[in-house]
Structure formats: C-alpha cells, structure tokens
Amino acid sequence: MNAPSPRPNERLVHLALGDRAYDILIGPGLIARAGGEFISRLKGRRAAIITDENVGARYLSPLMDSLQTDGVEAVSLTLPVGEKTKSFDNLAAVTDMVLSARIERNDAVIALGGGVIGDLAGFAAGIVRRGVRFVQIPTSLLAQVDSSVGGKTGINTRHGKNLLGVFHQPDLVLADTAVLDSLSPREFRAGYAEIVKYGLIDKPYFFHWLERHWKQVFEGGPERIEAIAVSCQAKADVVVEDERETGRRALLNLGHTFGHALEAATAYDSSRLVHGEGVAIGMVLAHRFSARLNLASPDDAARVAAHLSEVGLPTEMWDIPGELPPTEILMEAIAQDKKVKGGKLTFILTRGIGQSFVADEVPASEVMAFLEGMRNQ
Numbered sequence: 001m002n003a004p005s006p007r008p009n010e011r012l013v014h015l016a017l018g019d020r021a022y023d024i025l026i027g028p029g030l031i032a033r034a035g036g037e038f039i040s041r042l043k044g045r046r047a048a049i050i051t052d053e054n055v056g057a058r059y060l061s062p063l064m065d066s067l068q069t070d071g072v073e074a075v076s077l078t079l080p081v082g083e084k085t086k087s088f089d090n091l092a093a094v095t096d097m098v099l100s101a102r103i104e105r106n107d108a109v110i111a112l113g114g115g116v117i118g119d120l121a122g123f124a125a126g127i128v129r130r131g132v133r134f135v136q137i138p139t140s141l142l143a144q145v146d147s148s149v150g151g152k153t154g155i156n157t158r159h160g161k162n163l164l165g166v167f168h169q170p171d172l173v174l175a176d177t178a179v180l181d182s183l184s185p186r187e188f189r190a191g192y193a194e195i196v197k198y199g200l201i202d203k204p205y206f207f208h209w210l211e212r213h214w215k216q217v218f219e220g221g222p223e224r225i226e227a228i229a230v231s232c233q234a235k236a237d238v239v240v241e242d243e244r245e246t247g248r249r250a251l252l253n254l255g256h257t258f259g260h261a262l263e264a265a266t267a268y269d270s271s272r273l274v275h276g277e278g279v280a281i282g283m284v285l286a287h288r289f290s291a292r293l294n295l296a297s298p299d300d301a302a303r304v305a306a307h308l309s310e311v312g313l314p315t316e317m318w319d320i321p322g323e324l325p326p327t328e329i330l331m332e333a334i335a336q337d338k339k340v341k342g343g344k345l346t347f348i349l350t351r352g353i354g355q356s357f358v359a360d361e362v363p364a365s366e367v368m369a370f371l372e373g374m375r376n377q
C-alpha cells in the first residue's frame with residue numbers, strides 16, 4: 001500500500017521493516033475515513049473487526065459504515081472491557097469468528113480498541129492461516145503511543161502477563177486522536193506513563209519537555225499530537241533496529257518487570273491497577289533500584305516520582321488500593337519475565353534521566369531485598 005499523505009494537522013511515522021514496512025498515521029477524524037482512504041487500499045475485500053463494549057458503542061458504526069461504503073465487507077465481535085479479556089478463551093472466540101467470516105490472508109483483522117483488544121486481535125491475526133493482514137485502530141492513549149506499534153501481540157496466562165503471543169506487525173496503524181477526548185482521566189494518565197517512558201529511556205530533553213508541557217498534552221492542544229508522534233517515532237526507531245527483541249528493544253520494557261509483576265499479583269483487577277499505572281510504579285522502582293545499586297542518583301528517582309505524581313499517577317506500591325502483594329508473589333511473577341536468560345533476571349536500569357540500559361544477570365536476592373525494603377518504608 002502507498003504511504004498515506006498526511007494532512008497539515010496530521011503526522012506520519014514510517015516503520016522501515018522491509019517487506020513488513022508500514023505507516024502510523026496520527027490525527028483527528030481518521031476512523032470515519034478509515035475505509036475509503038486507507039483500508040480499502042489494502043488488497044482484501046473483507047474485514048473482521050474486534051472491539052470492546054465501550055469503544056464499540058461509540059466507534060463501531062462509523063467504522064463499519066466507512067468500510068461498507070467503500071466495498072469492504074465487515075463483520076464484528078465485541079468483547080468485555082478489561083485486561084481479563086486477554087485470555088485463551090477469548091483468543092479461541094476471536095479465531096473462530098475470523099475463520100467463520102472466511103477472512104483470507106489478504107483480508108484484514110482490525111483491532112478497534114485499546115491495548116487489550118490490539119494484543120488479542122493481533123495474536124489472532126498472527127496465527128489464523130499462519131498470518132492474515134492486521135490493522136490497528138488504537139483508541140486509548142496507551143495503545144496509540146505504544147502497544148499498536150511494533151508487532152508484539154499476546155494474551156495473559158495464570159503464570160503472568162503476555163506469556164503467550166507472537167510477533168505480528170500490523171499493515172497500518174490509524175491513531176485517531178479525536179477519540180482521546182472521550183477517555184477517562186485515569187485512562188489518559190495511564191497512557192501518559194508510556195509517553196514518559198520514552199524520555200526516561202534515552203531522551204532526557206523529551207522528559208524535560210513533558211515536565212514543562214504535560215498540562216497542554218492533557219488538555220489536547222498541538223502538544224498532544226506532538227507527544228504522540230515523538231513517542232511513535234521513538235518506538236519505531238527501536239523496533240526497526242531490533243524487531244524481535246534480541247537486544248536494544250528490551251529498553252522499551254523500562255518499568256515493565258516490576259509493573260507486570262504488580263499487575264499479575266493484583267490479578268489484573270483494573271479497579272486496583274491498570275497497565276500504565278503498573279508501569280508508572282515500575283519506572284519509579286527501576287530508578288530507585290538503580291540508585292540502590294549506586295548506578296544513579298536518588299534525586300533522579302525523586303524527579304521521576306515527582307513528575308508522575310504531579311499528573312496524578314500512582315508511584316508507590318502502597319498507592320494500589322487493597323493489600324500490598326507479598327514480595328514472594330512478586331518474585332514469582334518476576335521469575336516468569338520474558339527477559340529472563342538462563343534463569344537469571346534481566347532488568348532495565350538507569351544511570352540517570354534518559355540513560356537507561358539493559359542489565360543482565362541481576363541477582364534475585366538484590367531484587368528481593370529491594371522490594372522488602374520498599375514494603376517496609
């Protein structure tokens with residue numbers, strides 16, 4: 001498919017992945033134009049849309065209309081909202097629906113929703129007929145700046161987060177920024193945590209920019225599109241260099257080892273913790289753990305915590321409502337992390353703001369002592 005031409009108020013990010021190259025188009029009003037301008041230009045004539053109850057109620061009809069007007073036959077499946085939807089049972093339901101609709105390799109599975117829907121639908125698209133076309137229409141901030149880009153798909157198991165999945169790159173990502181106005185403040189903040197992550201990985205100037213401009217990002221001025229585009233470009237640069245996470249891509253996991261463990265230990269209960277909140281706490285913990293190992297100054301951890309808490313994100317384990325998960329349960333989840341090599345833990349640590357690095361062979365005893373210390377503070 002030829003690259004879409006961005007309008008003046010839109011931004012385009014290209015992922016140069018050879019025969020798996022694709023574009024991310026960012027701007028307002030893309031859902032209503034999705035069929036004619038974009039998806040009907042892919043080769044297939046059929047589409048299976050996967051969405052959730054909240055997003056479907058608002059955006060399924062305009063998307064269906066846009067596809068049908070342009071001759072793409074579309075069917076849809078609407079699933080419950082929440083992280084628990086990323087289950088084996090729902091994977092079975094989605095693959096069954098896609099096969100019932102006779103979606104062929106050139107037809108498309110379309111994920112219309114946040115990270116949960118994108119990960120689940122992407123996994124189904126990656127395994128049905130060993131791979132059919134996949135279009136991401138991310139409707140949460142988190143999905144627009146992170147999960148819709150880069151091809152990681154998957155579901156959770158009782159052993160931990162995203163432990164079953166495949167890499168399956170989308171053919172197109174349409175990030176309609178108008179939909180962000182309908183997100184709850186909590187959901188918007190959770191996505192913002194992933195934006196902050198890119199500054200903390202290797203863009204100290206971006207973190208500094210966010211400290212100064214976060215209010216405009218939240219209010220929806222041009223800074224919002226700027227922050228989304230910078231984030232997508234940051235992720236694209238890493239993914240193009242290391243698509244299968246054999247090295248540098250692990251940096252995108254900053255805050256996720258602790259974050260995923262907290263999500264698993266709180267049973268993916270969104271009334272207690274959502275993914276972006278886990279990442280926010282995880283990033284603070286990663287900076288504090290780096291300070292404990294004398295790699296970074298405690299002032300950096302304090303600065304990260306100050307910014308995240310200024311925007312209203314949780315930064316401490318005890319900010320999670322309910323009982324604190326026992327350290328042993330967190331350690332069990334950490335032991336299942338996908339970055340573990342030869343049974344040894346890998347963490348994304350830092351030498352300061354924007355100076356993250358991949359640390360192999362981190363002793364589990366150090367992590368355990370650190371978490372115990374945090375609990376007893």
Ligand SMILES: O=C(O)C(=O)C[C@@H](O)[C@H](O)[C@H](O)COP(=O)(O)O
Nearest residue numbers: 146150152161162249252253256338
């Ligand atoms: O795309 C990546 O690579 C990331 O690690 C981005 C993360 O923010 C994202 O949450 C990802 O889905 C986590 O991947 P996982 O491999 O730790 O399950």
